[in-house]
Amino acid sequence: MSFLLRQFSRFAMMLFGVSILAFGFTEFAYIRHSSFAQTSTLWQHILNYFHFLSELFHGNFGITQHNAAPVLSTFIHKLPASIELIIPAIIIAWLVGVPLATWAEKKPGGYIDRAVQTISVAFYSLPVFWLGLILMMVFATGFELFPVGGRIDYIYDITPVTGFALIDTLLSDKPYAFEAFIDVIHHLILPIITLSLLPLSYVILQLKAGMETIHHSEFIMAARSRGMSNTRLLWVHSLPNAIQPVIASMSLQFSVLITSTIIVEYLFSWPGIGHWFLILVQQQDFIALRGALMLIATVILIANIATDLLRYLTNPKLRRE
Template sequence: MARYVIKRILQSLLVLLGVSIVVFLIMRVFSADPAPVVLGEHATEEAIQEWREANGLNEPLINQYFSFLFGALHGDLGTSYYTHTSVTEEIMSRFPATIELAIVAIIIASVCGIKLGVTAATHRGQAADGFSMVLSLVGVSMPVFWLGILLIILFAGVLHILPSGGRCDPLLQPVGGTGFYILDTLLSGDFETLGDVLIHMILPALTLAMYSMAIITRMTRSSMLDTLNEDYVRTARAKGLPEGGKKGVIHHHALRNAMLPITTVIGLQFGSLLGGALLTETVFAWPGIGKYTVECILKSDFPVVQGVVLLIGCIFVVINLVVDIIYAYLDPRIKYSREEG
């Protein structure tokens, strides 16, 4: 097991190195010169060259990359071209909003996806199965930004029952230093603000959860169908155990053994939600790193974009590593087959 874990860690480090190279090249080689964008169209050539020199853009690319990599290893992702503050500080001030949204979204996606998948598998070929598959198809096919706009039009524009954007009412700002509004309001006992935070969370969380819910539904259905055909499930039924209930055939025997691939998908989807939050936060004016990244892309604030993409890449790789290790721990056959390969 230790050998497998070390091997996966080394592979993850190589992946992160590749991510840093790709991010750097996209920003510095395949993008337009940020100097005219930052200084404005009326900037003189002399001012542009002075700005480039001050920001290290006249250095050879290899020197720029190693400077970026060395800084990233020490937690320094550079300085924003516009605010002249640390990129790390800029990201960390907005990161709790994105993490909070992603956690709520993955909870919704997991609970609804597993429930729909189990229902579809236990009612194969029936109306419930068809409904679950159509809903998952819609979730996979519909773009996040389009779904968000439709939900805003329906619930905010037509029904007027939910807010169209923002994280909470400006007059009800939570008191606390964690940056996680739900946690801050719970710790302070401010349930009025908690209710407002949760109401603002509904539409963006549903929008972000839809794609992951569709993937989890499909995986749960497929895994459950395989498990329901196993001999131990037939034996449980032959003993007269009930189908439903916590100790029943479906949940205690079938779903419990089908959860391994489902857990893997849930872990990977959580990493994907951080990337998918970019469009969701833009549509709902959610003050997280996704919305901030879009603004910085439009302003050619390269250090911020590099930092955010590298951070999301690191999170995704770490989640993938943890899921693989858990998978190998729960099912030693996976570990042995990969070591033999």
């Protein structure tokens, strides 16, 4: 219970801090672009902030200038498209990263270990935008194996039900529903690969570093002296201990992943939250940007709490505290 109270209080304080930053940045930008706003006083800006908070408590996150659409409903409408990229990217990062890191640690300093280390460092260092461009140029415009952008081909008329294109195509009663489902997967491959490379390389590098440290610890040496095999040492002792810091840092990586999603969505014309957010920036829709920033921050904070909860459930030491 105390854990939940701590998480809730931290969530409330961080959300309050985000509201100040979101309002401050957008208010400053509005002043810079409006001659009328330059005559306003500090007290008026403070009143505007409390009015902004009042609207948030009533569920009003603003209205877009372009089409007068509520920010909250637009965010909810765009969210499934972003989830279709983020969740598979996280799953790929863990399903591929954990076995690769463990496999490389079977023979530290060997060819496989050095190859995995080098490739992971390269993917971790290169900008996401550059990686996406390379993949697009090679596999989309070069070999023409994948579409350049978009979520589904325009020849398919699929009625949105859940907002998730993969699910909507399966629920559709159109005769070409399965073809549309395959087409959505076809459109997903390049954006997901681009988005998953950064968290994948991070998981590999963090796990390898953790297992290398644990590999030289006393309890591992004692287990080895009793004749325990290297494979069992890795999977039973090294990996469970090395994975805890990686889980602990997932909240930070999720924040980085959200930033990468904005870039990837814009690059591949993916109609998600990131693409919509950049359009608001281009249109200088400061009122809508405030609400969008608050909603994105809320999602990130909820993900952080979920990560801490996962760490709490998988770490007996935290449960005993």
